[in-house]
């Protein structure tokens with residue numbers, strides 16, 4: 463007889479983010495009658511503390527929540543955990559060090575796997591190495607289901623759905639809004655980001671293996687902007703956004719082009735800054751981060767004195783409750799394309815794009831409120847809308863996996879809103 467599987471198992475529950483994901487699942491369980499879930503990690507006493515705290519924060523009775531013990535250094539424990547889950551929510555990072563073992567165990571144990579990685583090297587490597595095996599075993603491995611990169615991915619899906627005609631390009635403008643105490647992220651994200659920055663060449667090589675052939679060159683390339691510019695869309699200064707969104711959205715566009723034979727969209731993300739001082743601060747911080755991440759002592763110093771070297775943006779204890787409560791984000795998407803449906807969506811028309819559409823995605827604090835909401839709603843979609851996911855399983859970016867699902871409608875109901883901007 464098949465083992466009874468929990469609908470959701472939250473792995474890495476004792477982490478800073480894992481705790482918030484547990485609380486989100488505890489809240490959502492009321493809306494989802496019959497949902498079964500468990501938490502998992504490597505230390506029983508820590509798991510019990512997680513449940514106590516989640517119970518205090520949510521007011522729910524969580525004493526009897528099942529606990530599974532698993533450690534990424536112990537393969538058997540990982541496979542055993544996966545055999546007891548339909549969907550694993552993996553909050554153990556850096557994914558570069560812990561993620562591959564988890565993905566292998568999920569495929570072997572027959573569980574789908576969602577993570578909140580913002581590490582393009584890891585995400586692309588998993589697709590390169592495990593897509594066929596995941597497909598064969600009928601499980602979905604969907605990375606980047608947190609703030610990285612659900613708002614960007616589903617923002618592009620949303621604006622394409624609203625667009626009457628064919629989209630050629632989308633530019634996005636991402637802004638963090640915070641209160642007087644400012645904003646911060648926990649060390650787990652710093653640790654992951656350091657290793658992304660430390661290995662830039664790796665991404666180029668895995669990307670070349672994943673996509674040996676380039677997309678056909680576009681006749682209407684989205685116009686290049688200078689490194690810093692004042693945007694007519696948001697009325698503020700902007701810089702290229704160096705997070706993982708660009709790489710994740712590109713993979714979805716490759717899926718659309720290579721598998722669905724649909725027109726790929728050019729995607730260019732920008733980061734919005736309030737004024738020139740903030741722009742200069744950002745550039746200086748970026749340079750310092752790049753230099754320090756590239757050698758061992760620099761990485762050690764960053765991890766030892768995060769607040770000092772990042773002006774408080776990364777903190778050992780993570781953001782305070784007030785910082786979280788007073789923070790939010792806004793992303794503005796501008797799509798350009800043709801008002802008519804093209805006869806051959808894969809070849810460019812001679813005429814220039816003639817139509818523009820603007821949309822907004824907005825939500826609460828990115829790391830520990832928006833991320834758990836995105837991750838948990840994505841898991842519910844995997845559980846409930848299997849018929850709308852790509853056929854048979856595989857390794858996918860979220861835009862490809864959730865293209866035809868109700869994820870946007872679900873997020874709209876849970877405080878992450880997608881709206882078209884009308885003139």
Ligand SMILES: NC(=O)c1ccc[n+]([C@@H]2O[C@H](COP(=O)([O-])OP(=O)(O)OC[C@H]3O[C@@H](n4cnc5c(N)ncnc54)[C@H](OP(=O)(O)O)[C@@H]3O)[C@@H](O)[C@H]2O)c1
Pocket residue numbers: 474475476477478479480503504505508532533534535553554555556557560578579580606607608609610611648649650651652654655828829830833
């Ligand atoms: N996409 C987004 O927007 C977003 C937002 C937030 C976080 N994240 C990502 O989420 C990840 C976690 O961040 P965090 O700040 O929550 O980190 P964290 O507080 O350091 O948590 C790490 C977790 O991993 C567990 N762990 C470490 N080694 C393990 C092992 N060998 N076996 C099993 N579990 C192990 C830890 O367990 P112990 O308690 O036993 O040490 C802990 O539960 C990072 O990669 C971060 O970038 C992404």
